[in-house]
Each structure stands twice: as C-alpha cells, then as structure tokens.
Amino acid sequence: MSSILDIVRNDVRELRVAKGLSQAELGEFLGVSRQTVNAIETGRYSPSLPLAIKLARFFGRTVEEVFHVDDDQP
Known part of the structure; x- marks a missing residue:
C-alpha cells in the first residue's frame, strides 16, 4: 500500500536549473x-x-506549484 508521500512529486530540480543554480547554492540559501x-x-x-x-x-x-500529487500513480 502506498502512502501519499509516495505519489507527491516536485519540480525543484527544474526550477533550480532554470535559475542556473547548483544544488550547493540552493542549499546555502535555504540553510540546508x-x-x-x-x-x-x-x-x-x-x-x-x-x-x-x-x-x-x-x-x-x-x-502546490512546486510539490504536487502525481495523478498518474494508481
């Protein structure tokens, strides 16, 4: 049985790349x-x-625009 967390997707990678940031740069801004x-x-x-x-x-x-439920999951 899947939980809701299994079907939540996000667009963080696409948004980060569009801003030209590395994972480290984004992490530094976020404090992670x-x-x-x-x-x-x-x-x-x-x-x-x-x-x-x-x-x-x-x-x-x-x-909701960054994290969304993947409607393709059963």
Whole structure:
C-alpha cells in the first residue's frame, strides 16, 4: 500500500536549473546541505512544511506549484 508521500512529486530540480543554480547554492540559501537538496529533488526526502514554503517562496511559486500529487500513480 502506498502512502501519499509516495505519489507527491516536485519540480525543484527544474526550477533550480532554470535559475542556473547548483544544488550547493540552493542549499546555502535555504540553510540546508547540498545532499538535502539532492534528496528532495530525487524524492527520497519530503521537506518539512517550513522548508517547502521557503523553497516555494524562493522560486516565486506556491507550495502546490512546486510539490504536487502525481495523478498518474494508481
């Protein structure tokens, strides 16, 4: 049985690359490690709500625009 966390996707990598930032640069701005940014981008880690809000604000998006449910999952 899948949990909701298994089907939540994010656009962090695409947004970061569009701004020309490395994972380390984004992590420095957010106050987290490059490894944390990588884990978020690859879906191995779901950020806390405050971190998700900080990410969304950094990219000028809503949390729902950055993190979304993958409707293709069963």
